[in-house]
Amino acid sequence: MQTMRKFLLILLCLSCCAGALHAQGRHEINAFLGGYKAEFLQADNTDFFGFVFGNLDFEVTHSGDLADLYEPHYYIQSSPVLTLCYHYSINSWLRVGAQADLSYLSGKITYNMGNRPRTQFKQTMLDLLPEAKFMIPGSRHFRLYGKVAAGVQMNMGTLMSSSPVEFAWEIAPIGAEWGGQRFYGNAEFCWGNVIRGIRIGMGVRF
Amino acid sequence: MKKYIVCFLAAVLAISCVKGMDPDDTGVVGGHSDNYNQKGRTYMMNMVDQLFAPMLEELEQALDVDSRQLGQSAHFDINGSLQTPGSVWKVKAKDSALYGMTLRCQREEYWTLSFEGDYLLGDDIQYYDGNNVYPTNITMAVCREYSPQDDKPVLGWYCELQGERTEREGYSCTFHSTNTPMYSSKREGLQFLNTRGADAAGWDKVYGNLYMSVYKNKEQVDVCCLSFEGSPSLATFTRGL
Known part of the structure; x- marks a missing residue:
């Protein structure tokens, strides 16, 4: 966890330093790291900070009432989501493209009462989503944007999810790009069943 | 230009190999045992420890106030002697968890205790949200009896509750101890037998069965029984009845 945080800080610094000025290309490739899979939020061992930063240093206990006795309990480990995007600039405010996301979940489902057995799972998820990115006018070195994407999620392994292929969607209501015309850094807040939370990335235009 | 793209993609691949991607470093599997x-046994024991016994304590306290014939009390709303059939007392202390509980004398040595309101079961410090307070409705018929035994009589509380x-x-639950009327010769209710003076808080022997039916969205999902045969710590819990 500490290693990942250091890495994200280094990525942020590099993205801020990037940028010789070049003519802006219409193609861009963007890589991100961060956020957590939506399934992870079902976990009994997470909290708001774990949702945002992945800090899971303590377990959240339940209230010991009837729901605690009879409902399933999820204990989940999750990797951050690795995302790779490609966009093509249609015009100054619209870019279209696609994203691919890779992540890993493992854990167990238990019950406090009853004869239902404990279930373990190890699941790798690959999401493929066409997407549209809407740029808000700004300066040459800083712009805000929003993004929407919809596609499929393929689940592999011993599944926590019920289906090997599921509909996937994501909205990034707010994102920011900074840096030069060719290399830039960006960060966005995402919501959907692909990823939830903040992810940080770097990109190149050509 | 191609060099830039190759370097960039190489960096992306390197990122994926970073140790921080190891799921073991990104979270902790919950330590739930x-x-x-x-937990089912604990839940039902909490009912006995934290609801039934305190109700009996209220009755003991009321009988003590009644025996001293004070005529008034900061804790109870007094209406005649609690030994007189038909008299009804009420817990009026707002800081009491059983605020609003009524105590009605049915006949000699026989009372009905009723409580309806939000009630905490469980340890509110132990649990994360500390809010295990839910609407609870209970009626308890109580008979007091002294059993002759060697040196001194043993106080026993015979309780029939639902x-x-x-x-x-x-989720919801209903609970009861027995259907046998308390005034019959055969008492099968949850009997609190106490050999430490006349204090329900110190009960150390309990006999009888407490049944609980659990519902989810009004459909029964389970029936449990907590069976006492003396020492409370040896109570037997069964479910799936």
């Missing part, structure tokens, strides 16, 4: 059915509790996510 598999205490099969133990009630219900509504909790979150559609």
Whole structure:
């Protein structure tokens, strides 16, 4: 966890330093790291900070009432989501493209009462989503944007999810790009069943 | 230009190999232990410890106030002697968890205790949200009897109770001890037998069965029984009846 945080800080610094000025290309490739899979939020061992930063240093206990006795309990480990995007600039405010996301979940489902057995799972998820990115006018070195994407999620392994292929969607209501015309850094807040939370990335235009 | 793209993609691949991607470093598997059915036993024991026994304590306290014939009390709303059939007392102390509980004398040595309101079961410090307070409705018929034994008589409380509790996510439960009327010669209710003076808070022997039916969205999902045969710590919990 500490290693990942250091890495994200280094990525942020590099993205801020990037940028010789070049003519802006219409193609861009963007890589991100961060956020957590939506399934992870079902976990009994997470909290708001774990949702945002992945800090899971303590377990959240339940209230010991009837729901605690009879409902399933999820204990989940999750990797951050690795995302790779490609966009093509249609015009100054619209870019279209696609994203691919890779992540890993493992854990167990238990019950406090009853004869239902404990279930373990190890699941790798690959999401493929066409997407549209809407740029808000700004300066040459800083712009805000929003993004929407919809596609499929393929689940592999011993599944926590019920289906090997599921509909996937994501909205990034707010994102920011900074840096030069060719290399830039960006960060966005995402919501959907692909990823939830903040992810940080770097990109190149050509 | 191609060099830039190759370097960039190489960096992306390197990122994927970073140790921070190891799921073992990104989270902690919850330390929840598999205490099969133990929580169910604890839940029902909490009912006995934290609801039934305090109700009996209120009755003991009321009988003590009544015996001193004070005529008034900061804790109870007094209406005649609690030994007189038909008299009804009420807990009026707002800081009491059983505020609003009524105590009615049915006949000599026989009372009905009723409570309806939000009630905490469980340890509110132990649990994360500290809010295990739910609407609870209970009626307890209580008979007091002294059993002759060697040096001194042993005080026994014979309790027949029924009630219900509504909790979150559609869960609710009903509970009862027996259907045998208390005034019959055969007492099968939950008997609190205490050999430490006349204090229900110090009960150390309990006999009888407490049954609980669990519902989710009004459909029965389980029936449990907590069976006492003396020492409370040896109570037997069964479910799936």
